[in-house]
Amino acid sequence: MQNKKIVILYGSETGNAQDFAHILSHKLKRLHFSHTLIKIGDYHPKSVLQCKYLFIICSTTGQGELPRNARENCNGRAQGTLWQFLKKSTLPADLLDHVNVAMLGLGDSSYPRFNFGIRKLHERIVNQLGASEIFPRLEADELGLAGSNKDTGNGVESVYYEFEKRIIAYMLEKYPNRKHDGKMMPRVGLAEDVYLKPSNILEISTVNGSTNDQLPDSKIQFVGDETIRHGTVKKNNQITAKDHFQDVRQFVFETEDHEAYHPGDTVSLYPENSDNDVELFLEAQPHWKKVADELLTITDLENCDRFRDGGVVKPLTLRTLLKYHFDIVSIPRQSFFMKTWTFANAHEDRPTDQELLEQQRDKLRQFGYGQDLQDLYDYCNRPRRSVLEVIQDFEFLKLPWEFALDYLPMIKPRFYSISSAPSDPNVELTIAIVRYKTLLRKVRKGLCTNYLLTLTENDTVRYKLQNNHLLHEDIIGKPIIMTSPGVGLAPMKCLIESNLFKDQYLFFGNRMKDKDFLYEDTLSMWKKEGKINLFTCFSRDPINSPHAKYVQDQLWNQSSLIADLILKKSAIVYICGSSGKMPVQVRLTIVEILKKHGNFENAEEAEHYLKEMERTDRYMQETW
Amino acid sequence: MTVSRDSLVLIHPAVTQQPELLETIEKGSILSETTIVAQYLINKLNDGTISPDDEKYDVIYYVTPEKPEAIQFPPKLIPVLHKTLKPSGRLYGLSDTLKVDALINGFEIVSNNGSEYYWVKESREKKAPVSISLKGNMKNGASAPVALPSFKKLNKTQPIGSSPSAGLAVSLKKLPTFKKLTKKVSAIKLTDSDLEDDDDDLESDDSANNSKTKFFDDFDDPETGDSIDEDDLIAETEEDTITMIQCGKSKQRRRKACKDCSCGLKEMEEQEIESRRAKQQQVIKFSEEELTEIDFTIEGKKVGGCGSCALGDAFRCSGCPYLGLPAFKPGQSINLNSISDDL
Missing domain, CATH: 1.20.990.10 (NADPH-cytochrome p450 Reductase; Chain A, domain 3)
Structure with missing residues (x-):
């Protein structure tokens, strides 16, 4: 039976938070601290009554949300989860005053809502519901290799190790001894070369052969x-x-x-x-x-x-x-x-x-x-x-x-945006096969895309469908500016077919018109029908794309149109594609467009306007 | 009654907005018969700024504007108040919402048909030091209030000094063992498999949980209660104490490039990979002569100038031409086709 008083909770999207949580668990186990290790979404709210020491490691996903396995339980339901419970407005300010908590956020500062996951948890659990912090929360930044709380080091890992160090020092101070065979003895960690036998063997x-x-x-x-x-x-x-x-x-x-x-x-x-x-x-x-x-x-x-x-x-x-x-x-x-x-x-x-x-x-x-x-x-x-x-x-x-x-690590499911029309029983995905070279002689292949290559008609795939509630009612019906180079186009295709928006502007880009203009026929047809206004660009194809290399160039070329749509017609901006330079450049371009055409008093005003768009989900970004 | 009785007044912070409430109570029948020795905001006690002496007061009065059934009181303070009361001392101002906490901390609840309500510090020894009898079985104790004494109804308010139980308490107070027994087991130890047994500072917490359980029970009904808006949890202007450390190019050791690297480290890395590839292309054209030179098929021979080339990338130098190739096993010939392929 696992101890319920010491609890490690994690919310993980890509597996970093999960791995750190497992490392912390491993270190505590080696110091004979029995504890519970569980995803935030699977932790039963009522268990918190028995919890005295709570260690949370959590990343951020989407538009500043907690990761899926923090918001939902393993069956994909938010109902009954800890986070849903903690958000109830009727909870008293001392609800968690019996809990001592330490928090670590893993984030990426290229997202405007950097580390919002842990900040939300922190605000609610510590500031509003009365848990005591063992030490101020730590935040790590994957993008800049930045650490947090100065001088704790360099890189996400060093921030984690600082977190671990503080927790272990705190626990050892509280519980310097342990009971073994009825006798008290100093708490000494297991020797490094002793393997700790796991519970699942x-x-x-x-009963060989008895069950067919x-x-x-x-x-x-x-x-x-x-x-x-x-x-x-x-x-x-x-x-x-x-x-x-x-x-x-x-x-x-x-x-x-x-x-x-x-x-x-x-x-x-x-x-x-x-x-x-x-x-x-x-x-x-x-x-x-x-x-x-x-x-x-x-x-x-x-x-x-x-x-x-x-x-x-x-x-x-x-x-x-x-x-x-x-x-x-x-x-x-x-x-x-x-x-x-x-x-x-x-x-x-x-x-x-x-x-x-x-x-x-x-x-x-x-x-x-x-x-x-x-x-x-x-x-x-x-x-x-x-x-x-x-x-x-x-x-x-x-x-x-x-x-x-x-x-051994476990295979995790891979998530793909749906590109078929809403609720079409034939779900269409648009997937770039992952293959690349590194220093290693063997070509790197993505596990899931390599598997997909082997599938042919009538094969079976195991899947789950997630309803993400991306679109709020108050943005529906407005014009939309979609910026989606490469396979970022996938969710846009579904969105265009939903006919939920009044005027649809699509900025699509790729490398070469003749090689990777995805869904060229469909998009051209929609353009002809007036369903969309299409702006394309091809970065390695100056003949077919003389005036723009990247989507942000094309946005800039259309700056008066964009400004008019955003400022006068309350248009929605939706960006989708690979992370890195694209979303940053696009954002900068939009700010410049607002500055140029927006009659703002100064540059800060324009920047503030965009921030307000982000806050109200008029500016959405989905990158990976 | 010639003996002067000392009282302590504790104040809910909201009372500062309604001074008349405090005034009424201080003039009331209970406090007017005592000498108010001290008056504190409850927060001071809660955060530990003030720690009152043991067995100092005859009466403690908690003044709060809350309705009796809605009193929110930190249960961890109940044992503190118990300690600072003299035996048979009375605590006014709390209500049955904290019944369980009262009972397990050694109070008796006195209720006189609603006209009179207070808690009395039990004078009988066995009730007070819960921690000792419950050692190793704390959970049962906390969750089994049935075993605890039931209410005592008094028809008449008896002056403290003349109550028989108070008399007993006075004599008990003289016993040298009394204080020792009320003290909690101080050594906080944790066992390997089970933190609960020895961690006695958890007791008050578990009793605290009893009053919190209801919030969790309500939760089972999805219809009850509104939820806060997650976005409100993030203050727009939050001045964060988080200090970022900048990218690592300036550090002595080369670090990995940031995802959106603009300092050139990423390009450097890319170039390096390119040049490696070029080197590898040369390596792949081993002449017979060269192959003998780096003959990995000789048992036990770890070849290369540094002696580590055959061991694999984990051991190879940063400039090693074999980087990117698997470890070479003694006794196995190298088949370059099996270890490389193209896009």
């Missing part, structure tokens, strides 16, 4: 998540030129229940590893291969939250776990090394070069416990090296499969 099933539905060769199913749906693939076409370097797909599948959806809604898909990668993993860990097809059970499965989203595969074997659950092509995080370095050991079956073993063991340990992280970053993140490749590099790393759930 894989065991070879003893668990035979290794029976049909693959997933059990435990009622909310997952199965779609039937209808179309999977490349819509860029065949000789173009970038493969963009029009991927269409028919929904199971013909669910309703609206502009801005998304679909999450559950990818699989390739059989080849599974095989490579098994070859790198020969002792896994020997039992790869044995039926397994998981101890304490009911308290394992790893399969809550998507369910657990059946039949359950190491092979099926590797194919459907373990994200072996993801970049390993620090916690992976922290937990596994101690498994670099001599192999019984062959002579050991002791020096080599020591070298590997030390290096893995350093990756796991080093606080600088530059080396780990250079080794893993920068070249985008996968777990599989790390295991191939470190031949002495002999991973015990029994504990795999503890140290």
Whole structure:
């Protein structure tokens, strides 16, 4: 039974907050602090009554919201979650005065609503509901490698380590001793090379063969998540030129229940590893291969939250776990090394070069416990090296499969904007296939898009549909300026077809007109019908796009039109596409347009006007 | 009654807006019979600015404009008030909303058909120091008020000095063990598996939770209560104490480039990758001679000038031409086709 008085909560979108939460959990466990580790969205509100020490790590998503797994429980419902409860206006100001809280926000300052997630939690939990702060909250900035609260270091990781350091110092001061076998003794952390046995262990099933539905060769199913749906693939076409370097797909599948959806809604898909990668993993860990097809059970499965989203595969074997659950092509995080370095050991079956073993063991340990992280970053993140490749590099790393759930990352669903007309039973996604080169000789492939490439008509995909409520009633019916280079076009297509807006202006850009003008026929037709006003630009195609390289150039070319739409007709601005320079440049351009045509007294006024647009959701940005 | 009785008046902050309320109460029958020794805002007690002496007062009066059924009082202060009362001392001004907290902290509730209501510090020893009997079983204690004494109804208000229970308390007070027993177990320890057993400063908190439970119960009905607007939680002009540290180019060690890098680090990184690739292209054209030079197939031989080339990227120098290739295993020949591919 996990202790309910010490609780680590996390809200994570990309997995950073989750990994830090797991590292903190790991460190506390090694100091014999029993505690609960859970996503904010899955934490039962009433449990907070028993909570005394609360550690929250949370990122921010969308328009300054808490991440999905903080807002919603694992079944995708907001009803009954902690956050919904805390937002109730009737709560007394001392509701949380029994809680000591420490908070860490992970943010990206290229978004105007930087770290709003943790700031909202902080304002409500500390300032309004009376929880005591152990130390002022910390905020980290992924974009600028910035730290927070001066001198705590440099980079998101160092801010995290500062957070961890303060929590551990505080807890050790409070509880310097612990009880062991009825005797009090000083609280001393486990030696680094002692592996802490996890609660969910894989065991070879003893009831072999008695249940037919668990035979290794029976049909693959997933059990435990009622909310997952199965779609039937209808179309999977490349819509860029065949000789173009970038493969963009029009991927269409028919929904199971013909669910309703609206502009801005998304679909999450559950990818699989390739059989080849599974095989490579098994070859790198020969002792896994020997039992790869044995039926397994998981101890304490009911308290394992790893399969809550998507369910657990059946039949359950190491092979099926590797194919459907373990994200072996993801970049390993620090916690992976922290937990596994101690498994670099001599192999019984062959002579050991002791020096080599020591070298590997030390290096893995350093990756796991080093606080600088530059080396780990250079080794893993920068070249985008996968777990599989790390295991191939470190031949002495002999991973015990029994504990795999503890140290191997899990495959997470990937989210895509819907581009088909609202509630069309054939959901259309517009997906850029992820392939690129880094320092590594092997081409990097995105797990999900690589999986999608293998799908053909009538194949089944597992998915969930999310209603994101992007559009508020008071913005509907106004003119809209859509700025969406590349596959940012996806949600715009759905939005245009919804006919919710009066005049629709689309600014689309890509590299070359003849290679990657996505949905050229459809867009041209809509333009002809007067459904949209279309402005295109192609950055590597001066012949077809002589006056504009990027969407922001095209916006600037149309500046009087844009100013008129925004200032006189209360137009909505919606930007979608990859993050980085585009959204920043577009925003700057819009400010300049407002300055030029807006008759504002000074530049600050124009900037303020745009900020007000952001605050009231007239200026929306969805970038990734 | 010749003995002077000391009283303490505690004030809800809102009373400062209604001084007449305080005046009425001070002139009332209860306080006028006592000497008001001190008068504090409840906040002072709550934040620990003031910590009253043990067993100092005969009467404590909490003055609040709240309706009795809606009193919000920090339950953690109830044991504090208990401590500062003399045995059989009385606490006025709180209500049955805090019944459970009163009982577990060693008060008896005296209610005389609504005309008279106060809490009395129980003079009988066993009730007071909850912490001792509940050690190791704190949760049961806190959530099982059934085992606690029920109300005592008095038909007549008895002057404190003459009540039989007060007499007992006086004699108890003389016992040297009394104070010791009322003290909580001070050593706060935490066990490996179970924080609850030894962490006795959690007790008051759990009792606090009893009065909070109702907010959670209401929640089960989605229709009840409005919600605040999330956006209101962010102040437009929030002056943040967060200090940002700027990008890392100036640091001694090279850092990774920011996502929107404008200092040139990103370009540097890109260039570096380009030049690496160029180097790799050369490496790929190993001549027979070169292959012997870096013969990784010789068992136990870790080749390269630095001795680390075969170990993989984790060990290779930053300028190593083999960066980006897997570790070379002794006894395995290198098949460059198997370790590289094209877009």
